[in-house]
Amino acid sequence: MIFILPFVYILLMAVKTKQEAALFLFAWPSEWRAWENLVEVVQTRNYMLLLAYFNSTVITLGAVTLLVIFGAMVGYVLQRRRSPWNRVVYVFLLIGLMVPPAVVPTIWVLQNLGLFKTIHGMILIQVAYGLSFAVLLYRSFIASIPRALDEAAIIDGARPWQVFFRVILPLLKPVTVTLIVVQSVAIFNDFTNPLYYLPGRENVTVQLTLFNFQSQFQSQYNLLFMNILLVTIPPLLVFVFCNRQIVAGMTSGGVKG
Amino acid sequence: MSSVVLSDLCKSFGAIDVIRGVDLVIEPGEFCVFVGPSGCGKSTLLRLIAGLEEATSGTIRIDGKDVTDAEPSARGIAMVFQNYALYPHLTVRDNIGFGLSLARRPKAEIRARVEAAAEALQLTHLLDRKPKELSGGQRQRVAIGRAIVRDPKVFLFDEPLSNLDAALRAQMRIELSDLHRKLGATMIYVTHDQVEAMTMADKIVVLNGGRIEQVGSPITLYDTPASPFVAGFIGSPRMNLYDGRAVGESCATYGIRPEHLKLTDMAPRWRGTVRHVERLGADTVIHLDVPDLGDMVVRADGDRNPPIGSMLGISPLPGREHRFP
Amino acid sequence: MTTRRRSPYPYWFVLPAAVVFVTLFLVPTVASFWFSLTRWDLFEAEFIGLENYRQFFREPFLVQGLVNTLIYAVVTSGAKSVLGLLLAVLLTSGIWFQGFLRSVVFFPVLVSTIGIGIAFAALMHPTRGAINLALAAIGIEGPAWLSDPALALYSVALIDIWKGVGLATLIYIAGLAAISPDYYEAARIDGATAWQRFWRVTVPLVRPATVTVVTLSLIGGLRSFDIIWATTRGGPGFASDVLASVIYKQYQAGFYGLSTAGNVILFLLIGVIVLPMTWGCSKREVDVGACAAMAPVAA
Ligand SMILES: Nc1ncnc2c1ncn2[C@@H]1O[C@H](COP(=O)(O)OP(=O)(O)OP(=O)(O)O)[C@@H](O)[C@H]1O
Numbered sequence: 088m089i090f091i092l093p094f095v096y097i098l099l100m101a102v103k104t105k106q107e108a109a110l111f112l113f114a115w116p117s118e119w120r121a122w123e124n125l126v127e128v129v130q131t132r133n134y135m136l137l138l139a140y141f142n143s144t145v146i147t148l149g150a151v152t153l154l155v156i157f158g159a160m161v162g163y164v165l166q167r168r169r170s171p172w173n174r175v176v177y178v179f180l181l182i183g184l185m186v187p188p189a190v191v192p193t194i195w196v197l198q199n200l201g202l203f204k205t206i207h208g209m210i211l212i213q214v215a216y217g218l219s220f221a222v223l224l225y226r227s228f229i230a231s232i233p234r235a236l237d238e239a240a241i242i243d244g245a246r247p248w249q250v251f252f253r254v255i256l257p258l259l260k261p262v263t264v265t266l267i268v269v270q271s272v273a274i275f276n277d278f279t280n281p282l283y284y285l286p287g288r289e290n291v292t293v294q295l296t297l298f299n300f301q302s303q304f305q306s307q308y309n310l311l312f313m314n315i316l317l318v319t320i321p322p323l324l325v326f327v328f329c330n331r332q333i334v335a336g337m338t339s340g341g342v343k344g
Numbered sequence: 345m346s347s348v349v350l351s352d353l354c355k356s357f358g359a360i361d362v363i364r365g366v367d368l369v370i371e372p373g374e375f376c377v378f379v380g381p382s383g384c385g386k387s388t389l390l391r392l393i394a395g396l397e398e399a400t401s402g403t404i405r406i407d408g409k410d411v412t413d414a415e416p417s418a419r420g421i422a423m424v425f426q427n428y429a430l431y432p433h434l435t436v437r438d439n440i441g442f443g444l445s446l447a448r449r450p451k452a453e454i455r456a457r458v459e460a461a462a463e464a465l466q467l468t469h470l471l472d473r474k475p476k477e478l479s480g481g482q483r484q485r486v487a488i489g490r491a492i493v494r495d496p497k498v499f500l501f502d503e504p505l506s507n508l509d510a511a512l513r514a515q516m517r518i519e520l521s522d523l524h525r526k527l528g529a530t531m532i533y534v535t536h537d538q539v540e541a542m543t544m545a546d547k548i549v550v551l552n553g554g555r556i557e558q559v560g561s562p563i564t565l566y567d568t569p570a571s572p573f574v575a576g577f578i579g580s581p582r583m584n585l586y587d588g589r590a591v592g593e594s595c596a597t598y599g600i601r602p603e604h605l606k607l608t609d610m611a612p613r614w615r616g617t618v619r620h621v622e623r624l625g626a627d628t629v630i631h632l633d634v635p636d637l638g639d640m641v642v643r644a645d646g647d648r649n650p651p652i653g654s655m656l657g658i659s660p661l662p663g664r665e666h667r668f669p
Numbered sequence: 670m671t672t673r674r675r676s677p678y679p680y681w682f683v684l685p686a687a688v689v690f691v692t693l694f695l696v697p698t699v700a701s702f703w704f705s706l707t708r709w710d711l712f713e714a715e716f717i718g719l720e721n722y723r724q725f726f727r728e729p730f731l732v733q734g735l736v737n738t739l740i741y742a743v744v745t746s747g748a749k750s751v752l753g754l755l756l757a758v759l760l761t762s763g764i765w766f767q768g769f770l771r772s773v774v775f776f777p778v779l780v781s782t783i784g785i786g787i788a789f790a791a792l793m794h795p796t797r798g799a800i801n802l803a804l805a806a807i808g809i810e811g812p813a814w815l816s817d818p819a820l821a822l823y824s825v826a827l828i829d830i831w832k833g834v835g836l837a838t839l840i841y842i843a844g845l846a847a848i849s850p851d852y853y854e855a856a857r858i859d860g861a862t863a864w865q866r867f868w869r870v871t872v873p874l875v876r877p878a879t880v881t882v883v884t885l886s887l888i889g890g891l892r893s894f895d896i897i898w899a900t901t902r903g904g905p906g907f908a909s910d911v912l913a914s915v916i917y918k919q920y921q922a923g924f925y926g927l928s929t930a931g932n933v934i935l936f937l938l939i940g941v942i943v944l945p946m947t948w949g950c951s952k953r954e955v956d957v958g959a960c961a962a963m964a965p966v967a968a
Pocket residue numbers: 357360362380381382383384385386387388389536
């Protein structure tokens with residue numbers, strides 16, 4: 088119950104009238120205003136929510152695509168090629184996993200590269216922050232693919248990139264699905280990084296709209312909660328359709344006891 | 345048909361020398377088997393020929409051409425791996441045709457060549473299955489098909505039958521020999537298995553600690569092993585080997601095969617106590633305890649069944665003793 | 670041997686990823702150590718030695734942020750591991766709707782933190798919030814939750830626990846699944862009670878899962894920002910400020926050097942607390958890479 092009630096509350100608040108919502112009561116709405124509220128939220132500030140959805144989608148898709156390709160390529164070389172550098176790289180990956188980014192210096196770097204306040208800058212940031220996870224996930228999976236497969240392909244005349252793209256990558260499908268699901272939820276829900284690196288109206292992401300509307304809708308809690316509801320829908324869909332992959336991914340080899 | 349010539353080939357992994365100066369000539373069309381104890385470098389030597397490992401020094405020539413630094417795909421070789429190494433995500437058809445499609449051959453040609461190879465290996469009805477839907481023997485055939493379709497100058501096999509059960513292994517042994525006869529290609533074959541080595545090989549190469557101990561036809565190695573190591577390695581049950589002085593000989597090591605000992609009461613050379621008897625049907629393998637020498641194994645007729653603890657007399661067959669300096 | 674063949678695993682595979690990682694993560698991280706020693710307006714940095722750090726530890730509200738960070742991380746990770754284990758035991762005991770309940774417990778993990786924060790801010794409203802109204806109905810006068818300075822930090826922690834316990838539960842469920850039933854049977858034959866079996870068998874044997882959960886939630890707790898920002902913005906006053914919100918506030922105020930100093934303190938804090946743990950973790954053959962598996966969601 089404790090886990091469901093807040094969602095029921097969000098749902099109820101989202102369909103109330105403005106006056107009723109302002110009371111904060113956990114009560115059945117006297118009047119269902121779902122559609123009106125929806126339309127109103129979408130229209131506010133020149134359809135900002137639609138723009139935000141578009142931006143968030145672009146960022147999520149772009150970053151996840153790059154993460155899959157980069158993560159698999161790095162994990163592959165790291166697993167297959169013994170070298171004294173591997174330990175160093177491993178340490179950096181752990182650092183990347185644990186250490187929070189240094190915000191202001193990152194803004195400084197982004198500004199110097201002309202990437203500050205841009206969508207592609209944001210994509211690259213998400214790639215940089217998600218890379219460690221992707222590499223470690225792929226590396227441990229690739230360890231279970233026999234090397235003889237690479238060698239068979241090499242003897243068949245495959246160039247290195249052909250070995251990777253035509254033999255290894257297709258075999259990584261299960262982890263790739265996991266990675267896509269986990270990372271897209273994480274990136275779609277990310278608030279902190281867009282807050283720092285994507286200020287400004289034209290680049291808002293979905294999470295930022297919530298934050299902006301929080302001040303704007305002080306008196307219109309119904310709309311604010313409708314917005315929350317809309318923002319919750321994509322993860323809900325992912326959850327409904329990919330529950331298995333998520334569970335697999337979250338616990339993948341996590342506990343080898 | 346191509347020859348393979350190795351000259352003074354060496355390979356080290358870091359500080360460990362795995363292959364230590366191998367000189368070997370494999371004639372065109374020959375079926376050459378590498379045998380030796382585990383870890384002696386058989387696989388490494390094969391992988392050097394394949395180009396999967398880089399030689400530390402020495403040269404490899406295939407068909408007279410120096411390929412020491414050539415890419416594996418440019419050497420005209422094909423390899424069959426112990427665990428088959430089939431691409432799990434591709435059908436049998438695509439597995440066999442993978443190399444051709446990488447080489448961008450026309451679709452029709454790929455199709456024709458894949459089907460010809462499948463035909464030869466009785467795989468036609470399996471062409472659209474995935475590897476995991478095949479039995480071990482079928483997977484092995486696909487792996488061989490993938491090799492055949494490349495039309496290589498040299499086939500390389502690394503213990504290809506070791507994952508199959510005994511009956512299937514015997515059958516595949518015959519099929520491989522047939523294939524060799526039919527294609528007439530040069531084949532190099534690594535195995536642990538005595539029987540495979542003896543029955544399939546034109547030439548056996550016995551490796552020990554990264555060096556060649558002896559090269560020769562199976563019968564040569566059986567009849568005239570060059571060293572106690574080879575003598576002990578070829579033949580089953582293994583040859584009895586003793587210190588020369590203990591048997592009253594001037595050589596360093598004296599050897600006699602179990603099948604070249606006869607049980608006799610007439611002035612036997614040795615007497616021993618029966619410790620253990622293995623009745624195999626056609627023959628009986630008797631383990632004896634001989635004073636001063638220790639263990640001695642004798643292969644006798646299948647109907648012999650001496651009681652444990654009894655005393656037997658043993659003599660070697662004349663002309664079958666081996667004396668190693 | 671003059672012509673060395675190229676490896677089938679070329680380093681250029683790593684290059685694009687390395688460029689992104691180094692420029693956007695490593696360079697700023699390393700640079701932060703320098704910038705934290707400067708007075709800085711993004712264009713010019715004037716070296717002022719340890720002045721930023723001195724200021725940081727002089728201002729009581731900044732020190733409070735540091736202390737709050739520690740309290741918050743310890744409280745959330747402690748509660749998540751205890752509750753997570755209990756829920757996991759409950760949800761593997763074969764009760765009704767087990768699968769459904771697992772999903773329900775896990776779902777908040779995937780939902781927008783900001784959305785959750787806003788919803789709870791309304792639910793926790795001192796006079797009109799549903800929580801206090803429910804408490805009043807059974808005769809308890811609820812506290813002021815987010816607006817009581819003494820309580821705000823813990824209220825936020827409570828929301829965080831509510832949202833994150835599903836992940837801990839999931840990890841524990843996987844950990845429990847890895848325990849061979851033989852142990853339980855052996856314990857039962859030895860006459861252990863259910864309570865003894867829990868303490869003597871379950872708790873020691875899910876230890877790898879515990880290490881994972883504690884590490885993850887500690888890291889998450891130390892870095893926590895979204896949920897605090899969505900509910901209290903560090904208030905009332907500075908009562909629920911943590912390092913991450915201090916960093917943001919100093920950044921907004923234009924004190925870039927000071928903000929970066931806060932960042933460096935956060936690195937060091939995480940390093941000091943978490944590194945020994947992951948080190949012990951890999952020693953005990955728990956795949957650190959997999960501990961990592963949950964990081965994006967936990968963060
Ligand atoms: N990549 C490598 N790095 C370091 N040492 C290696 C490597 N590959 C093989 N070796 C070592 O080289 C030696 C020979 O290995 P190889 O695989 O050639 O033996 P083998 O004769 O095929 O043995 P088996 O019959 O068990 O297959 C072994 O001692 C092995 O440990």
